[in-house]
Amino acid sequence: MEKLSALEKKYIIIEENLKEQATFYMEDVQALFPDMKQASIYWNLSKLVEAGYLKRVRTGVYAFNEWKGKTKIALTDDIKRVQEILDESGFEYFISGLDVLQRFMQHVPEQYPMILFVEKSAHEEMASYLLDGGYHIIKPTEIRQQYEDAILSGNDKKQIVVYDTENFDYEADGIAIIEKAFVDLYFSITRNGYPLSLQELVRVYQNLVRLGNIDKKKMITVSTKRNLQSDIRLIVETPYITDAAMQFAAILRKEE
Numbered sequence: 001m002e003k004l005s006a007l008e009k010k011y012i013i014i015e016e017n018l019k020e021q022a023t024f025y026m027e028d029v030q031a032l033f034p035d036m037k038q039a040s041i042y043w044n045l046s047k048l049v050e051a052g053y054l055k056r057v058r059t060g061v062y063a064f065n066e067w068k069g070k071t072k073i074a075l076t077d078d079i080k081r082v083q084e085i086l087d088e089s090g091f092e093y094f095i096s097g098l099d100v101l102q103r104f105m106q107h108v109p110e111q112y113p114m115i116l117f118v119e120k121s122a123h124e125e126m127a128s129y130l131l132d133g134g135y136h137i138i139k140p141t142e143i144r145q146q147y148e149d150a151i152l153s154g155n156d157k158k159q160i161v162v163y164d165t166e167n168f169d170y171e172a173d174g175i176a177i178i179e180k181a182f183v184d185l186y187f188s189i190t191r192n193g194y195p196l197s198l199q200e201l202v203r204v205y206q207n208l209v210r211l212g213n214i215d216k217k218k219m220i221t222v223s224t225k226r227n228l229q230s231d232i233r234l235i236v237e238t239p240y241i242t243d244a245a246m247q248f249a250a251i252l253r254k255e256e
Contacts, residue, residue, distance in 0.1 A: 010044055011053045015064065022211055026060045057212040074103065078158050079114060083174060085133045091122040094171035097161075097188060098196065100181035104207040105200065112195065113138055113147055113159040115184055117176075120164040127162060135160050144193030161188065170222055178208065179219040187226050205235065 010033070017032055018024045030041050045062060048054045054062045075083075079099050086093050097115030102108045118126045127137050136157040138146045143161055150159060163184075170180035182205065188194035189201060208214040216236045223232035234241075 007044065007047055007051060007053070011048055014048075014054075019064065023057050023061050023063045026062075029062075055212060057210075063211060075099065081133065082114065082116065082130065082135070082160065085129050086118075086126060086174075089122070089126055089129050091126055092119045092168055093117060093126065094168065094174050094176050096171075096176035096181045096184040097194075098185055100176050100178065101185060101204055101208075104204045104211070104213070106203055107200065109196065111151070113143060113161045115161050115163070115188060115194075117163045117165045117171075117184075120166050123162070123164050130160060130162075134158075137162055140188070140192050143188065144195065147195050161192075161194070167225060177218075177222075178214055179222045182208065182214065183219060183223050183226060183228060183232065186231070187228060190231070 013032055014024075014029055018028055021028075026038075026041060026045065029045060030036070030038065033041065036044075045054065045056075049056050049062070052065055055065050057063050075095075076099065079095055082095070094117050095114065096117060098105075098108075098112055099114055130137060134157060136146075136150065136155065136159045138159050138161045140161055140163055147159060149155075150157070170177050176184065185194070185196070185204075186201060189196055189198060205214075220229055220232050220236060223229045
């Protein structure tokens with residue numbers, strides 16, 4: 001217990017000084033404990049990883065474990081308002097897509113439709129609550145058209161894309177896990193015309209991988225629920241696919 005208490009004290013010092021950094025280096029920690037030997041720094045960091053306080057991104061690079069999952073998600077006022085409205089309904093729901101992933105984006109759009117999953121049997125009732133709350137409901141199959149129409153007409157109501165679901169396996173406290181949020185945003189962009197470029201989504205994915213915030217195997221599992229496993233598996237395995245194989249697949253697609 002004494003050793004754990006000592007670890008906690010060190011963790012508090014590290015957190016207070018480095019909490020604004022997505023990742024930090026062993027040298028950053030060493031600067032906080034100038035009298036401690038390098039071997040001791042590594043030992044303490046290793047113990048903090050084992051205890052779940054930190055996670056090792058790669059050799060010598062660490063991140064706070066709170067960056068995984070929803071703990072560090074900064075919800076917008078609109079999303080908080082949506083939560084307040086739906087919490088009173090008593091039905092199940094969860095928020096997904098860009099609102100969960102925006103901390104991994106370089107440029108967050110000023111306007112974008114929120115992505116919401118609601119209990120299938122309660123769709124009409126939950127939609128009416130949101131309409132009464134001043135939100136504009138968009139059908140998943142009409143995202144691009146309704147979004148563009150609203151922009152052209154000057155309608156400044158916040159838009160919500162509402163998907164029905166009976167599956168709440170990949171959410172916690174009304175927030176989709178990272179892997180689910182990515183798959184849902186990918187689906188909305190590639191299948192429903194959601195107004196975000198694929199290039200921006202690629203940057204999101206690169207940041208997720210760089211920061212060690214995504215479980216690729218879990219993402220493939222999640223993608224099967226949307227019948228996207230072929231797409232997501234290709235994304236995950238692209239670094240290991242040879243140029244020859246990519247060229248072969250491109251030729252094959254043209255001839256089919």
